[in-house]
Amino acid sequence: MAKTSLSFVPNQKVNPKTWKEWDAFPTDSILEFHRQLPEYSITPLHSLNALSKKLGVNRIWVKDESHRFGLKSYKALGGSFAIARFLQQRYDLEDLHFEQLHATNFPDSEEIVFATMTDGNHGLGVAYIVSKLGYESQIYVPKEMVSARIEAIEKVGGTVTIFEGGYDDAARQIAKDAEEYGWKVISDTAWENYTQIPEWIIAGYSTIFEEVKEQLAWDVPTHIFIQAGVGSLASSLIQYFRTVYESDGIKIIITEPDCANCFYHSAQINDGKAHNYPGKVDTMMAGLACAEPNPIAWPVIRDGTDFMLSCSDKISALGMRSYYHPEKSDPIIISGEAGAVTFGALIEMCRNPNYSAIKEKLELNSKSKILLVNTEGATDPVNFEKVIQSG
Ligand SMILES: Cc1ncc(COP(=O)(O)O)c(C=O)c1O
Known part of the structure; x- marks a missing residue:
């Protein structure tokens, strides 16, 4: 049986000096364009207060992209x-x-x-x-x-x-x-x-973060976990937060499936270059099943990420179930395989003593304000049911 496993590597190439050289996206005009689309509406930013209390962190915010344009993802x-x-x-x-x-x-x-x-x-x-x-x-x-x-x-x-x-x-x-x-x-x-x-x-994805900025009213997260397949979404997030928020106090953590973890693998090799995932790509997180980094996303990810996390499918399943069965007054969130992995990883790190060293390295504690993006809803309804029932 597949294991619930999670491993991390600090990105030693993170380089705040380069952030000032990055172009900020023309976010006002991009958001203005998206607002003209017939099915546009701002997607919710949920605050999971009951779970935050249980896990001993200050805040957990989830930007929920599972209803964007009625298509079940931000794409x-x-x-x-x-x-x-x-x-x-x-x-x-x-x-x-x-x-x-x-x-x-x-x-x-x-x-x-x-x-x-x-x-x-x-x-x-x-x-x-x-x-x-x-x-x-x-x-x-x-x-x-x-x-x-x-x-x-x-x-x-x-x-x-x-x-x-x-x-x-x-x-x-x-x-x-x-x-x-x-x-x-x-x-x-x-x-x-x-x-x-x-x-x-990549620029188009910045609408997600422009909305988050409005919804948070400039409250600043301490940690952001973001999923990566080819890395375009992550590079958009990194470029946005590193240029718009003048704070190097935000820890950004790239999260990947362990059988398609090209960014984790690249950080492990640590020669500043992007490396393909060398094994057989095999994960239920279909949106993240990419072995080759996007070459234009790589420099931003290399210079702007603090940690790379690598997770088994069971971590994603844990996230899907935990979104679906929330703590007390927290909202129910429908999240598919690629959408839920960051949530599963956060929960596992906070509650499983085997991961206390990672939790410490990430400085996840009572002051932490964590931002997650639920990038998809139940795009594979059959597997969604299976995962939800299996808990
Ligand atoms: C639901 C979902 N989340 C995250 C991602 C990752 O995006 P990227 O490939 O830009 O890293 C994808 C990619 O297709 C996706 O479908």
Whole structure:
């Protein structure tokens, strides 16, 4: 039986001197753009007061992205901003008005087909926004992807192609196919000579943190745990908090599955370079099942992260159940495999004496104000039920 296990490595390359050189995102205009989307509403920031008391910490805040645009994850924030910026450049538009980007406004719009590979959430976000704007999308998915995630993409109008191989192979294949068929690739990871779209995607995610800033009214977290697959979300968070909050007192902790932990592995090698996860990628946290770091996210993660955590699937399952069965007056939160791992890790570190050394290193104590992001809801309802019932 798989073990409940958790390990961490301090990131020795963290380098606050570089933070001042980073560009701040134009967050006002990005949020302004997202506010124009038909299903936009600010997502909740929950305060888990009863659990904070039980675990002996000051605060636990959870930014809950499980209802963003009715799509069960935050992902469309990135894809929508990148697609909008691409269309803005192509048609030389002065401002970003959502309605103005619609295909019916441009005589040559039939030539544009957007394409991406996905482990589920990113492809859904792209297909959703592309359909809203009246264009076509081609979405490559791995053959192991559960049918609920495929159906969700088809339901919003994406054309799905099932692909043999993992996320990283799909990225290579789609780059080739896009060249052959003239598609515009909207990838959340970069490669040689392909960086602009992923940069816009990373910038698009900043809306989450801009909302958090408003919701916290500038109260400053001491710890932020953030999940990483290719690292685009984490780099957005790091760039945001290290530029907007003039505080180096925030500890940022990247959290990954132990069978896809490329950032943890890179911090272990500690030569300043990004390294692929060398083993077989095998985790129920589908959104985090990436062996290769996004090369443009890496420098930000390397310079801006304090610790890397590596967690077994059981930690994620613990998080899913604990969100679903909250402490006393705390709210029920629906969280899927990739969404819940940071919560499971926090609970396990605080309650299991085997991890007291990690807890001490992270300085998790009665003064700690912890921010988590629930990045997805029950995107795989069958596994969600199984995990919830198994507790
Ligand atoms: C639910 C969820 N959480 C977290 C992530 C991690 O994001 P990134 O791949 O940018 O590190 C993903 C990626 O798809 C995801 O789907």
